Amino acid sequence: MKNITLFLFLLVFSTGFSQNAPITFETGAFGSTWSFTTFENGSGAGYSKVANPFPGGINNSAMVGKFVAGTSASNAAPYAGFESAHASGANGIGTFTLSASNSIIKIMVYKSVISDVAIKFAIANGGAQPEIKVPNTKINEWEELTFDFSGKIGLFETINIDQIIFFLDFNARTVETTSYFDNVSFSAKPAATVPTIAAPTPTPTAANVISLFSDAYTNVTVDSWRADWGQSGNVLSDIQVAGNNTKKYTDLTYFGVITEANKIDASSMLNFHIDVWTPDVTTFKIKIVDFGADGAYQGGDDKEFEITRTLTLSGWNSLEIPLSEFTGLTTKAHIAQFVFSGSAGTIFIDNVYFNKVAIVAPPAAAPYAPVTFETGEYGSTWTLTSFDNPSGGSTASLLASNPDKTGINASNTAAKFTALVAGAWYTGFETAHASGTNGIGTFTLNETNSTVKIMVYKDVISKVGIKFARPDSGSTGEITVANTKINEWEELTFNFASKIGEGVSTGIDQMIVFPDFIPEGTTRSADHICYVDNITFSAKIAAPVTATAPTVAAPTPPARAVADVKSLYSDAYAVYKAGDWCKCWGQSTDVTEELIATNNTRKLSNFNYQGITLPGAEVFDLSDMTTMHVDLWSSSATSVKINLINPGPVESGVTLTIAPGWNSFDMTLNAANFPGINFSNVFQMSLSSTPSGTTVYLDNFYFYKSTVVVAPTEPTVAAPTPTTAQVNVISMFSNAYANVPVTTWRTDWSVGSSLTDLQIAGNDTKKYTNLNYFGVDVTGTIDATQMLYFHIDVWTPDLTAFRVKLVDFGANGVYQGGDDVEFEVTRTPTLSGWNSYDIPFSDFTGLSTRGHIAQLVMSGAPAGTVYIDNVYFSKVATNLSVTNFEASKVMMYPNPVTNYLTIEADSAIEKVSFYTILGQEVLVKNPKSNSTTIQTSELSKGVYIVRTVVDGKVITTKMIKE
Numbered sequence: 025m026k027n028i029t030l031f032l033f034l035l036v037f038s039t040g041f042s043q044n045a046p047i048t049f050e051t052g053a054f055g056s057t058w059s060f061t062t063f064e065n066g067s068g069a070g071y072s073k074v075a076n077p078f079p080g081g082i083n084n085s086a087m088v089g090k091f092v093a094g095t096s097a098s099n100a101a102p103y104a105g106f107e108s109a110h111a112s113g114a115n116g117i118g119t120f121t122l123s124a125s126n127s128i129i130k131i132m133v134y135k136s137v138i139s140d141v142a143i144k145f146a147i148a149n150g151g152a153q154p155e156i157k158v159p160n161t162k163i164n165e166w167e168e169l170t171f172d173f174s175g176k177i178g179l180f181e182t183i184n185i186d187q188i189i190f191f192l193d194f195n196a197r198t199v200e201t202t203s204y205f206d207n208v209s210f211s212a213k214p215a216a217t218v219p220t221i222a223a224p225t226p227t228p229t230a231a232n233v234i235s236l237f238s239d240a241y242t243n244v245t246v247d248s249w250r251a252d253w254g255q256s257g258n259v260l261s262d263i264q265v266a267g268n269n270t271k272k273y274t275d276l277t278y279f280g281v282i283t284e285a286n287k288i289d290a291s292s293m294l295n296f297h298i299d300v301w302t303p304d305v306t307t308f309k310i311k312i313v314d315f316g317a318d319g320a321y322q323g324g325d326d327k328e329f330e331i332t333r334t335l336t337l338s339g340w341n342s343l344e345i346p347l348s349e350f351t352g353l354t355t356k357a358h359i360a361q362f363v364f365s366g367s368a369g370t371i372f373i374d375n376v377y378f379n380k381v382a383i384v385a386p387p388a389a390a391p392y393a394p395v396t397f398e399t400g401e402y403g404s405t406w407t408l409t410s411f412d413n414p415s416g417g418s419t420a421s422l423l424a425s426n427p428d429k430t431g432i433n434a435s436n437t438a439a440k441f442t443a444l445v446a447g448a449w450y451t452g453f454e455t456a457h458a459s460g461t462n463g464i465g466t467f468t469l470n471e472t473n474s475t476v477k478i479m480v481y482k483d484v485i486s487k488v489g490i491k492f493a494r495p496d497s498g499s500t501g502e503i504t505v506a507n508t509k510i511n512e513w514e515e516l517t518f519n520f521a522s523k524i525g526e527g528v529s530t531g532i533d534q535m536i537v538f539p540d541f542i543p544e545g546t547t548r549s550a551d552h553i554c555y556v557d558n559i560t561f562s563a564k565i566a567a568p569v570t571a572t573a574p575t576v577a578a579p580t581p582p583a584r585a586v587a588d589v590k591s592l593y594s595d596a597y598a599v600y601k602a603g604d605w606c607k608c609w610g611q612s613t614d615v616t617e618e619l620i621a622t623n624n625t626r627k628l629s630n631f632n633y634q635g636i637t638l639p640g641a642e643v644f645d646l647s648d649m650t651t652m653h654v655d656l657w658s659s660s661a662t663s664v665k666i667n668l669i670n671p672g673p674v675e676s677g678v679t680l681t682i683a684p685g686w687n688s689f690d691m692t693l694n695a696a697n698f699p700g701i702n703f704s705n706v707f708q709m710s711l712s713s714t715p716s717g718t719t720v721y722l723d724n725f726y727f728y729k730s731t732v733v734v735a736p737t738e739p740t741v742a743a744p745t746p747t748t749a750q751v752n753v754i755s756m757f758s759n760a761y762a763n764v765p766v767t768t769w770r771t772d773w774s775v776g777s778s779l780t781d782l783q784i785a786g787n788d789t790k791k792y793t794n795l796n797y798f799g800v801d802v803t804g805t806i807d808a809t810q811m812l813y814f815h816i817d818v819w820t821p822d823l824t825a826f827r828v829k830l831v832d833f834g835a836n837g838v839y840q841g842g843d844d845v846e847f848e849v850t851r852t853p854t855l856s857g858w859n860s861y862d863i864p865f866s867d868f869t870g871l872s873t874r875g876h877i878a879q880l881v882m883s884g885a886p887a888g889t890v891y892i893d894n895v896y897f898s899k900v901a902t903n904l905s906v907t908n909f910e911a912s913k914v915m916m917y918p919n920p921v922t923n924y925l926t927i928e929a930d931s932a933i934e935k936v937s938f939y940t941i942l943g944q945e946v947l948v949k950n951p952k953s954n955s956t957t958i959q960t961s962e963l964s965k966g967v968y969i970v971r972t973v974v975d976g977k978v979i980t981t982k983m984i985k986e
Contacts, residue, residue, distance in 0.1 A: 043126060043185075044118040047208035049073055049087035055208075056087070057115055058108055060190075064101035068094025068200055071106040077204070083132050083166040088206040093193040095200055102824075103142075105191035110148055110696035112186070117145075122182035123483060123511045124427070126210040127174040133192065134166050134204040140824070141203075142191035143171050149678070150692045151181040151961075154922055154986060157194060166206075174213045177511050181923075183485075195886060196822060215303060215338040222268035223299035223340050223374035228381045234288060235377035236281070239269050244286060251280030251361075263372075270374045276305060278365035281376075287319060288359040293347060293378035300341045304369035308333050310345070312353055313361035321360070329353040330363070333399070336425035336436045344400065347378075390465020391473060391535075395559035397423055397437045403559075406462055408439065410453045414446035422453060427555060433479050433513040438557035443540035445548045450489075452538035457495050459533070464492075469500070469520055469529040473561040476518040480539065481555040482507050488554075489538035490518050498528040504541055513557075521564045535559075570659055577623035578655035578686050578723035580950040590649055591726035592636070595624050600726075601644060603636035603709065611635075612717065621952070626722040631661070633712035647704035649727040651962075652691045658682050661718035668701050669708040676700055677710075682720075688959065693727070730962050735821065735856035742787035743817035743858050743893035744982070754806060755896035756880075759788050764806060771799035771879075776887065789893045795823065797883030805837055805876040811865065811897035818851075818859045822888035826853050828863065830871055831879035839878070847871040848881070854920070854984050857967025862898070914974055920984035923961040927972060929954055935973040938963070938983070960985060 047055040055073070062070030069092035076088045094100030108116040120126065122145070133141055144155035153176050158169045176182050192203035226233070226240045235241035237249075249271060250260040258279040261272040273279060290296075300308060309332050316325025329352035335341050347356065364373075397403035410418045424440035426433065443451055455463040467473065469492070480488055491502035500523045505516045523529050539554035581596040590600035605615045605626075612630045619625070628634060638644065646668075656664055667677030678697050680689050691697050713720060746753075746760045755761035757769070769790060770779040776796035782789055792798060818826055827850045834843030847870035853859040865874065884890060914929040927933060933956055938947035946968075949958050963985045972979045 043120040043210050044114060044116065045208060045210045047206075048085060049089060049206065050085060051087070054114075055089070058112070059115065060089075060106040060108055062091075062106045063104065065104040066094030066096075066098030066100030068092050068098065068100050068104065074204075076206070078134055078164075078166065081166045082168060083134075083206055085206055088134075088204045091190070091192045091203050091205070093197055093201045093203065095197050097198070100197065102196045103191055103194055105142075105189060105194075107146075107189040108187050110146075110187050117186065117188045119184055119186045121184060121483075121510055122173055122177050124174065124177065125212045127172065127177055128211045128213050129171040129173060130168055130207075130209045130211070131171070131205055132166055132168050132207045133160055134164070135160050135193070135201070136163060136203070137193065137195070137201050138163060139193050139195035139201075140191070141169055142194045144189050145173075145182065145185040146187040146189060147181055147184055148186055148696060150694070150696070151923070152189070153181045155189070155191060155194075157191075168207075172213065183510055195824075217303040217338075217370075219265050219270075219301045219340065219372055221340075222266040223270070223301070224342055226297070226375050226377070228379045232381055233377050233379045234290060234293060235375075236283070236288075237269075237271065237376040238374065240375065241377060244283065244288060247282040247285050249279075249281055251282050253280055255279065265372065265374075268374065270372050272370065272372050273364075274370045276366055276369055276371055278363055281362040281364070282360065283362075284315070284321075284360045287315065287357075288378070290347070290356040290359055290378045292380055293356070294380045294382060295378065296345045296347060296350075297375060297377050297379060298343050298373060299375045300335060300343060301339065301372040302335055302341075302369060303338055305335055305366045305371050306337070308335050308341075308366040308371070309364065310343075311361075311363040311365075312350055312356075312359060313363065314353060314355045315358045315360045316355060317358065319358055319360075325355070327353050327355050328361075335366075339426070339429050339436070341436055342375075346400065390467035391532075391561050392461050392463070392465045393559060393561050395464075396435060397439055397557060398435060399437070402461070403439070404437070407456045407459070408453045409456070410441065411451065412448035413442075413444055413451040414448070424555070426557070427481055428511070428513060431513050432515060433481070433557055435557060438479075438481070438555040441537075441539045441554050441556065443548060443552045443554060445551055447548070449542045449544055449546055450538055451540070452489070452536060454493075454536040455534050457493075457534050464533065464535045466531060466533040469524050469532065471521075471524065471564040474520040474524055474564045475562045476520060477515055477558075477560045477562070478518070478537075478556060479513050479515050479558045480507050481511070481513045481557075482539070482552065483511060483554075484540065484552045485510060486552070487538075487541040488516055489541040491536050492520075492528075492532040493534040493536060494528060494531045495533060499536070500526070500528050500532075502536070502538060502541070504538075515558075517565075519565060524564070572659050572719070574620050574625070574657045574686065574721055576686075576952055577621040578625065578657070578721075579688055580948065581653070581724050581726070582947045582949075583945065584728060588730075589726055589728040590644075590646065593626055593722070594724040594726050596724065597726060601638060601642070603638055603644075605634060605636055609633065609635040609710075618721075620721070620723075623723065626725075628711070628713075628720045628722065631711075631713040631718045631720050632716040633710060636709040636711075638707060642707075643704075644706040644709070645704050646693060646706055646727050648729065649703075650693055650729045652678075652689075652693060652727050653724060654680075654689050654722065654726075655724045656680065656682060656687045656689070657685065657721040658718055659684075661713045661715070661720050663714045664720060665712045665714070667710045667712075668698050668703075668706045669710060670700075670702050670705050671707055673708070674700050674702075675710070679714075688724075690959065690962070735964070735966060737821040737856070737889075739784050739789075739819045739858065739891055741858075742785040743789070743819070744860055746815070746894050746896070748898050752899040753896050754808060754811060754898075755894075756800070756802070756806075757788075757790065757895040758893065760894065761896060765803035767801040767803045769798075769800055771801055774798035784891070784893075787893065789891050791889065791891050792882075793889045795884045795888055795890050797827075797881060800880040800882070802878050802880075805833060805878045806897070808865075808874040808877050808897045811874070811899055813862045813864055813898050814868075815860070815862050815894060815896050815898055816892060817894045818853050818861065819857065819891040820853050820859075820884070820888060821856050822886070823853055823855075823884040823890055825885045826851050826859075826890065827883045828861075829881040829883075830868055830874075830877055831881065832871060832873050833876045833878045834873060835876065837876050837878070843873075845870060845872050854967055854986070855965065857984070858982075860894075914972055914979055916970065916972070916981065916983070920986045921960050922986050923959065924957050925960050925983065926955070926957045927951075929972075929974045931975045933972060933974055934976075935971075937971045939969040939971070940966070 049055040060071040140157040142155040142157040146152040311330035313328040329350040395403040422439040487504040489502035489504040493499040591597035614629045665679045776794040777798035780791040829848035831846040847868040933951045936949045
């Protein structure tokens with residue numbers, strides 16, 4: 025039994041479960057009893073479950089889902105759709121977390137029109153990542169579409185998903201459309217079968233290398249890269265991967281590489297290096313053959329030896345093998361053959377060379393770190409013993425391939441530990457005692473090594489524990505830190521400074537790791553897979569000073585119309601009904617008022633729970649509001665629950681998790697958050713703290729509704745004035761430059777696309793209505809060989825796709841003269857705002873010549889209206905995805921933005937204001953700090969002007985809300 029330090033766990037994190045799928049609608053199967061709610065569909069009939077009206081092809085099932093999408097004239101939105109219920113158990117999608125095992129979603133559709141199909145997921149509070157769209161390609165025929173959500177794994181709104189949302193005809197409609205769907209499935213993203221990035225560039229200098237094959241060095245002569253020794257298969261192809269020369273072998277059994285004509289003298293070399301990539305070969309063998317001093321095969325003094333490596337699949341394996349491992353290769357001065365073999369499959373190899381760069385020797389003193397588990401490095405040969413998983417001990421190897429080589433951890437190998445359902449709450453693994461460099465070594469905790477960092481990749485949120493032990497089983501006791509990310513590498517820090525000087529801090533020779541340290545006495549609902557890597561030791565860090573009270577005020581709420589807000593407590597709004605916060609519920613809570621940075625703030629001390637009442641029969645009527653807002657600050661509470669109460673009583677509410685600093689919460693007033701509540705008849709409210717007896721500061725407790733901003737159908741402001749100098753531009757149409765001659769801006773072979781020349785805010789602009797496609801003919805041709813970008817400003821109220829084709833007539837300058845080249849790119853414009861596109865010529869991959877550009881062809885979908893300005897070629901890009909402000913070094917990101925916008929500056933940010941392109945102020949924040957993150961999820965999609973005040977200076981930029 026392990027000697028475990030006992031902790032009281034106040035908060036239990038749990039994830040897991042799986043989505044209810046496949047959704048087939050068949051009797052007794054998922055979907056058959058589900059309730060879907062139709063939204064934004066005007067007079068359209070919406071969702072229903074029906075018998076399959078078109079059995080055949082890929083779908084012969086009996087039952088399917090049906091959706092009738094309404095018309096724009098009936099007030100149906102382009103994004104009209106339907107959604108499952110939150111927290112509906114088996115009568116809905118269930119509760120699950122997006123992961124590598126379920127991020128590919130497939131759906132069968134039968135549609136009468138070509139348009140986007142979209143899917144997105146939501147969590148219990150309504151938060152969601154943007155939908156992913158895939159268009160159908162067939163009409164009146166069943167077709168399966170695939171949606172790749174792997175790029176959203178680990179994002180907050182993909183943890184504990186409990187709702188699926190469908191948009192079967194994501195399009196503005198003039199007539200109703202009927203779409204059918206079926207067989208919604210979830211599966212893992214298939215592993216890559218070919219490399220898309222080149223092998224790592226070698227770092228040893230050429231003077232220390234003898235290279236057989238590498239773009240990084242001058243290579244020695246190789247007689248053959250596939251010796252014909254009668255073996256089957258082994259087809260060799262010389263290819264390029266990301267511009268790097270690479271050798272590909274398919275149908276691998278074994279193959280020989282011959283250097284007999286120019287034998288290699290590797291007697292001064294220390295290591296053999298090779299980079300290997302494979303989708304399916306798990307075992308890879310390398311044999312090196314030396315012909316001896318006589319230089320003859322089987323001349324009596326030949327030497328050879330073979331070593332084996334286990335490869336990580338679908339990623340580059342950089343094998344740096346000490347020649348000392350080739351124990352039978354006692355001579356190395358006449359190397360004439362290499363034999364590579366392995367399990368059947370395909371391999372790609374690069375950077376085959378010898379080098380004499382010494383592998384770093386062990387440090388003079390323990391702890392032996394970093395523990396990376398890579399071949400030849402600490403951890404790779406250690407004996408790691410699992411304990412109490414479910415019982416006893418096991419020394420089975422924990423080394424495994426890195427599950428995700430992106431982000432902060434690109435290593436090949438990690439330790440993998442699966443905490444079983446039957447495993448103890450404290451199960452984990454440990455190094456061996458007194459194992460020297462095959463373990464952590466023997467050391468004393470001191471100021472130089474008491475900060476321990478470890479990278480973890482887990483499929484669950486739970487605590488990770490580390491402790492150290494002596495040979496007599498005395499231990500430091502574990503220190504625990506919870507991971508905050510799922511299915512993503514994260515580095516956790518463990519501060520052992522408090523253990524320095526204790527008796528158990530000397531003579532340490534064992535490390536013990538608890539990857540999934542759950543509360544004592546509890547059990548897991550599912551097996552949890554945890555990876556551990558890159559364990560480091562560094563100097564003592566000062567213990568952080570935890571503030572017990574806020575020093576800055578809560579964020580200032582935005583200006584709102586009086587009719588749009590009902591406030592209980594805030595300096596920003598008139599009080600609707602304050603309620604009675606009396607100490608008359610038997611609670612321990614004391615309610616007092618404090619000024620925090622001149623802002624009135626309510627303090628709840630000794631907080632267990634607190635009620636809010638109204639006199640007599642008076643009630644809070646919240647039926648005309650959509651959202652509850654509150655700002656909370658606490659150094660001791662982990663969560664606060666807010667309940668709304670109807671007479672009866674009927675009571676339900678939301679639990680808000682408290683992070684350091686001010687926490688701004690906006691919770692939708694709906695049945696998912698407040699089940700059973702009649703919002704027109706709230707006669708009491710209550711607040712409660714976990715744990716009990718905390719101190720919580722509260723401000724800006726109010727209810728509000730969002731003002732709907734109607735998107736304009738034509739621009740009222742001109743396109744942004746270009747800033748690139750004339751010398752770096754060839755302009756076709758812009759008031760900012762001298763323009764080259766253009767024969768026509770609408771050729772006679774254009775379809776639809778009526779052209780009107782007009783002015784927007786005094787700026788010349790071209791307007792095309794009923795857009796299908798239109799051509800632009802240049803007078804003569806344009807030589808854009810020195811240019812790097814094509815620029816155009818586009819404004820549209822209705823196009824979801826805008827395409828630009830450039831046509832070069834070639835050196836003879838004649839249409840269809842035999843050397844014409846052309847290429848088309850597509851962009852998705854933001855509606856009702858200017859889109860400034862700087863398109864790199866590298867995106868026009870088929871436009872191999874640019875010396876005689878004679879035509880432009882522009883088109884869009886669906887048919888609609890587009891305004892264009894500032895059409896030119898340039899050597900300089902002007903449109904950036906992250907906006908850097910020169911004044912005061914202010915940075916704003918991401919841009920475009922979805923839910924949260926971060927603004928950083930060298931000085932305190934005094935004020936941030938958001939305006940629509942019509943000049944209406946819709947959001948104001950007063951951060952009073954160097955960095956602020958602003959919630960933008962309530963803003964409608966479109967273009968906004970952001971005014972940031974820093975050091976008295978006003979910096980203005982454009983922001984796109986997606």
